[in-house]
Structure formats: C-alpha cells, structure tokens
Amino acid sequence: MIDIHCHFLPNIDDGPKSWEESIEMVKIACGDGIRGAVMTPHWIQGTNWQPTPDTVRGLVEEFNDRIKKEGLDFEVYPGMEIGIIADLPKVVSNGDVLTLADSDFILIEVPFYNLPLGIEEVIFGLETMGKTAVLAHPERNREFQNSPRRIVELVGMGALVQVTASSLSGGFGDAAKGCAIEFAKLGVLHFVSSDAHSKKHRTPIVSNGLAVIEKKIGKEAVDNLVSNTYQIINGKSRARG
Ligand SMILES: [Fe+2]
Numbered sequence: 001m002i003d004i005h006c007h008f009l010p011n012i013d014d015g016p017k018s019w020e021e022s023i024e025m026v027k028i029a030c031g032d033g034i035r036g037a038v039m040t041p042h043w044i045q046g047t048n049w050q051p052t053p054d055t056v057r058g059l060v061e062e063f064n065d066r067i068k069k070e071g072l073d074f075e076v077y078p079g080m081e082i083g084i085i086a087d088l089p090k091v092v093s094n095g096d097v098l099t100l101a102d103s104d105f106i107l108i109e110v111p112f113y114n115l116p117l118g119i120e121e122v123i124f125g126l127e128t129m130g131k132t133a134v135l136a137h138p139e140r141n142r143e144f145q146n147s148p149r150r151i152v153e154l155v156g157m158g159a160l161v162q163v164t165a166s167s168l169s170g171g172f173g174d175a176a177k178g179c180a181i182e183f184a185k186l187g188v189l190h191f192v193s194s195d196a197h198s199k200k201h202r203t204p205i206v207s208n209g210l211a212v213i214e215k216k217i218g219k220e221a222v223d224n225l226v227s228n229t230y231q232i233i234n235g236k237s238r239a240r241g
Contacts, residue, residue, distance in 0.1 A: 002229035003029060003037035004100055005081060005107055005136055005162055005193035006204055009059045013042040013049050015197050019066060025196060026067055026074050029204035034194075036075040036233065037204070038101050039063070042109070044083035045091070053098045056080065077101035077233055081136055083109050086118050089125035101233045104131050107162070110138045115150075120157060127158040134160045137195060139167050139180035148182035155188045162191035165209025166202070180209075184217050192225050 007015030008025050016022050029037060039060055042049040060078045067074050079100040082088065091097055092106060099106050106126060123133045135154065138144045138161060144151055151161060161183055167176040183189040192213065196204035214222045 001034050001206060001210075001226050002233055003034050003194050003196070003204060003206060004079075004134070004191055004229055004232050005040050005164075006037050006196040007039075007041060007081075008037060008076065008196065008204070009039050009041055009056070009063065012051055012055070012059065015041065016199070019063075021199050022063060023066060023070055023072075024199040025204050026070075026072055028199060029194070029196075030072060030074055032205045032207050034204060034206060035073070036077065038077045038079040038107075038232065040079045040081040040100070040107050042083070043080040043097055044109075045085050051080070053078070053095065056098055079107060081107050081109050084111070084116050084119060084122060086122065088122050089129055089131075092126065092131060093129060099131065100134065103232050103234075105134050105160070105232055106131050107134045107136050109136045110141050110144075112140055113142050115141065115143045120154065123154060123157045123159045132158060132160060134162050134191065136162050137164045137167065139163045139176045139183060140172055142175075145175040145179045148179050148186065151183060151188055152186060160190040161188050162193050163189060163209070164195045165192050165206040166194075168192065168209035168212040181212070181216055184213055184221065189213075189225070190228050193229075 008022050010016045010022050057078050063076050080098045126133050163180040167180045170177045192209045194204045210222050
C-alpha cells in the first residue's frame, strides 16, 4: 500500500514540526503495512502555503536519506495537495506545482463547504493536457454529503476520488462516513489515504478505512484500492532487495 495523500514533511504546512516527528510518522505507517508515501504539502495560491517544486523535492530527498539512515523500509515521493483555482491548468503547465510522484495525476483539495464554481472546467482542462484530477476527501464536503451521486458526473469527466481512511471509520462524523461508503457502493472510490498530519492526531493509518471497505464491499475492492496506489508510483520505486 502506498499512501498518496499525507503531510509528513516538517515545517512546510500544518504537518509535523520536526524531522524526529516525521520519522515517528514513518514508523507508524510501516506498522500499518504502508510501504511508501507521496508527500502532499498544501499549495494554496496567495498564502504562505505555496512551496516551490524545488523546495518540496529537496525535502523529499533529505527525508529519504534520513529514512535510510534509520534503517526503515519506506520511500517517499514528491507531490502537493493543490487548492483549487480556476486557472489551475495554467499553473500546472507553467510547472509551478507538482503532480503525484511525477505521474500525470494531480491531487486537488476539495473545500469542506460549497463546491467551487468551475470545478468541471478545471477537471476538463487538466484532462485535455493529459492530466488526471484526483479529488482529495470529497466525502468531507457538505454538498457531496447531501448528494453523493453528484460525484459521478465529475468522475465521468475524468476525475478520480480519494477518501480519507478515518472518514470511513467514522473519525469525521456520520455524514462523511456515509458519503465515503456511498462513493464505494457507486463504484467511484479510487484511493483511500491517511491525510496524516502528525504522530498523535490524524496519524498515518489506512487499515481502519480498508477494513470498512472489506466489510461493506468485499476483499476484491480492497485489492483494487491497494493496486491503484501502486499505479501512481509505477516505475518510480527503487528496486527492493
Ligand atoms: Fe491533506
């Protein structure tokens, strides 16, 4: 299993505050059966959370060195969780943001309240560039909670859906849980990730969410979710001995 949405890098957003905590988070992830993770610090235009691709790549490189020194069997990859804006396709083509592990998949943050106008145009614009929008935790958005079927149209336009593992296990309330399970029943759930921010709260655990999917949908659905995560890093993982 690869975690494709999490905040392990220190002092770049609302994630951990030290390399020590980042390493502790890797240990928790390893204990949960996670073999690697795409680092997705927030990138929100016009705020302090707007790291450059080079900054993120530099931290990922340092993190991999530190993980190796600790003797942990884990690899991290560069990425970002990008706040949605109308001209996102242009920002992507300018190279101002990172895709997930240098793939053609782009993690887009879905706000918690209203859906942004023009989300369809952004998905379509990325699609015409050969990029795929991965919608981050839409089950926590009020409009999708009121009407989970609304996501089907966006998936039909080419978007993929990532839900947070602890939404499935009830950590974000009944509405988020119900919505995430409904996405799975509708066949429009593609990734389960931790969205971890620390070693204490919002930890790097996905098995809790996968257990819910296994119970409600079945083992094959879990296998597909796991294999989807490897597609993101396909061909980019270091060979393991
Ligand atoms: Fe996140």
